[in-house]
Amino acid sequence: EIVMTQSPATLSLSPGERATLSCRASQSVSSSYLSWYQQKPGQAPRLLIYGASTRATGIPARFSGSGSGTDFTLTISSLQPEDFAVYYCQQDYNFPGTFGQGTKLEIK
Amino acid sequence: EVQLVQSGAEVKKPGESLKISCKGSGYSFTSYWIGWVRQMPGKGLEWMGIIYPGDSDTRYSPSFQGQVTISADKSISTAYLQWSSLKASDTAMYYCARRPPLELERGGFDYWGQGTLVTVSS
Numbered sequence: 231e232i233v234m235t236q237s238p239a240t241l242s243l244s245p246g247e248r249a250t251l252s253c254r255a256s257q258s259v260s261s262s263y264l265s266w267y268q269q270k271p272g273q274a275p276r277l278l279i280y281g282a283s284t285r286a287t288g289i290p291a292r293f294s295g296s297g298s299g300t301d302f303t304l305t306i307s308s309l310q311p312e313d314f315a316v317y318y319c320q321q322d323y324n325f326p327g328t329f330g331q332g333t334k335l336e337i338k
Numbered sequence: 339e340v341q342l343v344q345s346g347a348e349v350k351k352p353g354e355s356l357k358i359s360c361k362g363s364g365y366s367f368t369s370y371w372i373g374w375v376r377q378m379p380g381k382g383l384e385w386m387g388i389i390y391p392g393d394s395d396t397r398y399s400p401s402f403q404g405q406v407t408i409s410a411d412k413s414i415s416t417a418y419l420q421w422s423s424l425k426a427s428d429t430a431m432y433y434c435a436r437r438p439p440l441e442l443e444r445g446g447f448d449y450w451g452q453g454t455l456v457t458v459s460s
Contacts (some may be wrong), residue, residue, distance in 0.1 A: 265446030281445035318383055322445035326399035327385040
Protein backbone atom coordinates (compact mmCIF):
# COMPACT_ATOMS: atom_id res chain seq x y z
CA GLU A 231 0.00 0.00 0.00
CA ILE A 232 1.35 3.43 -0.95
CA VAL A 233 1.53 5.85 1.97
CA MET A 234 0.86 9.52 1.21
CA THR A 235 2.37 12.09 3.58
CA GLN A 236 1.26 15.71 3.49
CA SER A 237 3.04 18.71 4.92
CA PRO A 238 2.57 20.88 6.77
CA ALA A 239 -0.31 19.60 8.89
CA THR A 240 -1.50 23.17 9.37
CA LEU A 241 -0.69 26.25 7.32
CA SER A 242 -1.58 29.70 8.65
CA LEU A 243 -1.71 32.40 5.99
CA SER A 244 -3.54 35.63 5.21
CA PRO A 245 -5.87 36.32 2.28
CA GLY A 246 -3.88 37.35 -0.77
CA GLU A 247 -0.86 35.27 0.19
CA ARG A 248 0.45 32.27 -1.73
CA ALA A 249 -0.07 28.79 -0.33
CA THR A 250 2.16 25.82 -1.10
CA LEU A 251 1.04 22.39 0.08
CA SER A 252 3.20 19.30 -0.28
CA CYS A 253 2.40 15.63 -0.74
CA ARG A 254 4.97 12.84 -0.77
CA ALA A 255 4.35 9.23 -1.77
CA SER A 256 6.19 6.29 -0.23
CA GLN A 257 6.89 4.99 -3.74
CA SER A 258 6.64 6.42 -7.22
CA VAL A 259 3.13 7.23 -8.44
CA SER A 260 2.12 7.88 -12.02
CA SER A 261 1.16 11.55 -12.26
CA SER A 262 -2.03 10.53 -14.01
CA TYR A 263 -3.30 9.08 -10.73
CA LEU A 264 -2.49 11.90 -8.30
CA SER A 265 -5.42 14.06 -7.23
CA TRP A 266 -6.10 16.91 -4.81
CA TYR A 267 -9.33 17.61 -2.95
CA GLN A 268 -10.72 20.46 -0.88
CA GLN A 269 -13.05 19.83 2.02
CA LYS A 270 -14.94 22.47 3.96
CA PRO A 271 -16.68 21.77 7.29
CA GLY A 272 -19.91 19.84 6.87
CA GLN A 273 -19.35 19.27 3.16
CA ALA A 274 -18.25 16.39 0.99
CA PRO A 275 -14.76 16.68 -0.51
CA ARG A 276 -14.48 18.38 -3.89
CA LEU A 277 -12.03 17.38 -6.61
CA LEU A 278 -9.65 20.25 -7.40
CA ILE A 279 -6.85 18.69 -9.42
CA TYR A 280 -6.47 15.38 -11.21
CA GLY A 281 -3.57 14.00 -13.19
CA ALA A 282 -1.31 15.99 -10.83
CA SER A 283 -1.85 19.24 -12.73
CA THR A 284 -5.24 19.36 -14.46
CA ARG A 285 -7.89 21.50 -12.84
CA ALA A 286 -11.29 19.88 -12.47
CA THR A 287 -14.32 21.53 -14.01
CA GLY A 288 -15.10 24.91 -12.48
CA ILE A 289 -11.94 25.17 -10.40
CA PRO A 290 -10.39 28.67 -10.47
CA ALA A 291 -7.05 29.23 -12.15
CA ARG A 292 -5.44 30.28 -8.84
CA PHE A 293 -5.26 26.56 -8.01
CA SER A 294 -2.41 24.69 -9.66
CA GLY A 295 -0.75 21.34 -9.21
CA SER A 296 2.68 20.07 -10.09
CA GLY A 297 5.11 17.29 -9.39
CA SER A 298 6.04 13.79 -10.42
CA GLY A 299 7.35 10.55 -9.04
CA THR A 300 7.04 10.82 -5.28
CA ASP A 301 6.73 14.59 -4.74
CA PHE A 302 3.69 16.66 -5.60
CA THR A 303 2.60 20.21 -4.82
CA LEU A 304 -0.66 22.11 -4.71
CA THR A 305 -0.27 25.87 -5.05
CA ILE A 306 -2.92 28.51 -4.45
CA SER A 307 -1.56 31.69 -5.97
CA SER A 308 -3.53 34.30 -4.03
CA LEU A 309 -5.70 33.05 -1.20
CA GLN A 310 -9.34 34.00 -1.18
CA PRO A 311 -11.48 33.81 1.98
CA GLU A 312 -13.30 30.76 0.62
CA ASP A 313 -10.02 28.82 0.18
CA PHE A 314 -9.51 28.24 3.90
CA ALA A 315 -10.31 24.55 4.25
CA VAL A 316 -8.65 21.14 4.53
CA TYR A 317 -6.81 19.78 1.50
CA TYR A 318 -6.06 16.14 0.74
CA CYS A 319 -3.90 14.47 -1.84
CA GLN A 320 -4.76 11.00 -3.08
CA GLN A 321 -3.21 8.37 -5.30
CA ASP A 322 -5.06 5.54 -7.02
CA TYR A 323 -2.33 4.42 -9.38
CA ASN A 324 -2.54 1.12 -7.61
CA PHE A 325 -5.54 -0.09 -5.70
CA PRO A 326 -6.04 0.39 -2.84
CA GLY A 327 -6.04 4.09 -3.33
CA THR A 328 -4.73 6.11 -0.42
CA PHE A 329 -5.20 9.63 0.90
CA GLY A 330 -2.77 11.86 2.69
CA GLN A 331 -3.69 12.89 6.20
CA GLY A 332 -4.65 16.37 5.08
CA THR A 333 -3.35 19.93 5.40
CA LYS A 334 -5.54 22.43 7.21
CA LEU A 335 -5.25 25.87 5.66
CA GLU A 336 -6.30 28.41 8.27
CA ILE A 337 -6.57 32.17 8.37
CA LYS A 338 -3.67 33.88 10.10
CA GLU B 339 -26.12 16.23 -14.53
CA VAL B 340 -24.08 13.60 -12.70
CA GLN B 341 -25.44 12.87 -9.24
CA LEU B 342 -24.69 10.40 -6.50
CA VAL B 343 -27.44 10.32 -3.89
CA GLN B 344 -26.82 8.41 -0.69
CA SER B 345 -29.28 6.94 1.77
CA GLY B 346 -30.06 8.74 4.98
CA ALA B 347 -28.40 8.78 8.38
CA GLU B 348 -28.51 5.63 10.48
CA VAL B 349 -28.40 4.99 14.22
CA LYS B 350 -27.61 1.41 15.13
CA LYS B 351 -26.55 -0.70 18.08
CA PRO B 352 -23.32 -2.70 18.25
CA GLY B 353 -23.73 -6.10 16.63
CA GLU B 354 -26.48 -4.99 14.26
CA SER B 355 -26.19 -5.23 10.49
CA LEU B 356 -26.48 -2.32 8.07
CA LYS B 357 -26.52 -1.66 4.33
CA ILE B 358 -26.24 1.88 2.98
CA SER B 359 -26.73 2.88 -0.61
CA CYS B 360 -25.49 5.24 -3.29
CA LYS B 361 -27.61 5.82 -6.39
CA GLY B 362 -25.96 7.20 -9.51
CA SER B 363 -27.68 9.16 -12.24
CA GLY B 364 -26.81 11.34 -15.20
CA TYR B 365 -24.11 9.03 -16.57
CA SER B 366 -23.48 5.41 -17.56
CA PHE B 367 -23.42 3.73 -14.15
CA THR B 368 -21.72 0.61 -15.47
CA SER B 369 -18.81 2.52 -17.00
CA TYR B 370 -17.34 4.17 -13.90
CA TRP B 371 -16.01 2.83 -10.61
CA ILE B 372 -17.80 3.68 -7.39
CA GLY B 373 -15.61 3.99 -4.33
CA TRP B 374 -16.41 4.29 -0.63
CA VAL B 375 -14.56 6.65 1.70
CA ARG B 376 -14.76 6.76 5.49
CA GLN B 377 -14.33 9.89 7.58
CA MET B 378 -14.37 9.35 11.31
CA PRO B 379 -15.35 12.33 13.46
CA GLY B 380 -12.73 15.07 13.20
CA LYS B 381 -10.43 12.89 11.12
CA GLY B 382 -9.21 12.55 7.56
CA LEU B 383 -10.39 10.59 4.54
CA GLU B 384 -9.85 6.83 4.29
CA TRP B 385 -10.17 4.87 1.04
CA MET B 386 -12.21 1.77 1.88
CA GLY B 387 -12.81 0.01 -1.38
CA ILE B 388 -14.15 0.31 -4.89
CA ILE B 389 -16.41 -1.55 -7.31
CA TYR B 390 -16.81 -1.49 -11.08
CA PRO B 391 -20.56 -2.06 -11.60
CA GLY B 392 -20.03 -3.21 -15.18
CA ASP B 393 -18.48 -6.50 -14.08
CA SER B 394 -18.62 -6.25 -10.26
CA ASP B 395 -14.81 -6.17 -9.98
CA THR B 396 -14.31 -5.17 -6.34
CA ARG B 397 -11.14 -4.15 -4.51
CA TYR B 398 -10.69 -3.44 -0.82
CA SER B 399 -8.15 -1.64 1.29
CA PRO B 400 -6.45 -4.16 3.60
CA SER B 401 -7.75 -2.11 6.53
CA PHE B 402 -11.34 -2.81 5.50
CA GLN B 403 -11.08 -6.25 3.88
CA GLY B 404 -13.36 -8.62 5.77
CA GLN B 405 -14.92 -5.78 7.73
CA VAL B 406 -17.34 -4.52 5.08
CA THR B 407 -18.85 -5.72 1.82
CA ILE B 408 -19.19 -3.57 -1.27
CA SER B 409 -21.72 -4.51 -3.94
CA ALA B 410 -23.72 -2.98 -6.76
CA ASP B 411 -27.01 -3.55 -8.56
CA LYS B 412 -26.55 -2.17 -12.04
CA SER B 413 -30.23 -2.64 -12.87
CA ILE B 414 -31.04 0.21 -10.49
CA SER B 415 -27.70 2.09 -10.73
CA THR B 416 -27.01 1.65 -7.03
CA ALA B 417 -23.92 0.71 -5.07
CA TYR B 418 -23.94 -0.55 -1.50
CA LEU B 419 -21.74 -0.70 1.56
CA GLN B 420 -22.71 -3.18 4.23
CA TRP B 421 -21.70 -4.43 7.62
CA SER B 422 -22.76 -7.73 9.20
CA SER B 423 -21.92 -6.74 12.75
CA LEU B 424 -21.37 -3.08 13.57
CA LYS B 425 -18.97 -1.79 16.19
CA ALA B 426 -18.89 1.55 17.94
CA SER B 427 -15.71 2.29 16.01
CA ASP B 428 -17.72 2.19 12.75
CA THR B 429 -19.28 5.52 13.74
CA ALA B 430 -18.34 7.82 10.88
CA MET B 431 -19.48 9.66 7.79
CA TYR B 432 -19.35 7.45 4.71
CA TYR B 433 -19.07 8.90 1.23
CA CYS B 434 -19.47 7.25 -2.13
CA ALA B 435 -17.66 8.76 -5.08
CA ARG B 436 -17.22 8.12 -8.79
CA ARG B 437 -13.89 7.24 -10.38
CA PRO B 438 -13.14 7.15 -14.12
CA PRO B 439 -12.68 3.75 -15.82
CA LEU B 440 -9.15 2.37 -16.12
CA GLU B 441 -9.05 2.92 -19.89
CA LEU B 442 -9.18 6.71 -19.38
CA GLU B 443 -5.80 6.41 -17.66
CA ARG B 444 -6.56 8.90 -14.97
CA GLY B 445 -7.76 8.60 -11.45
CA GLY B 446 -9.45 10.60 -8.76
CA PHE B 447 -13.00 10.79 -7.48
CA ASP B 448 -14.72 13.38 -9.65
CA TYR B 449 -18.22 13.27 -8.16
CA TRP B 450 -19.18 12.61 -4.56
CA GLY B 451 -22.34 11.70 -2.74
CA GLN B 452 -23.56 13.89 0.09
CA GLY B 453 -22.46 11.38 2.73
CA THR B 454 -24.26 9.00 5.08
CA LEU B 455 -23.69 9.44 8.80
CA VAL B 456 -23.60 6.13 10.62
CA THR B 457 -23.78 6.23 14.41
CA VAL B 458 -23.25 3.03 16.37
CA SER B 459 -24.07 3.29 20.04
CA SER B 460 -25.58 1.14 22.73
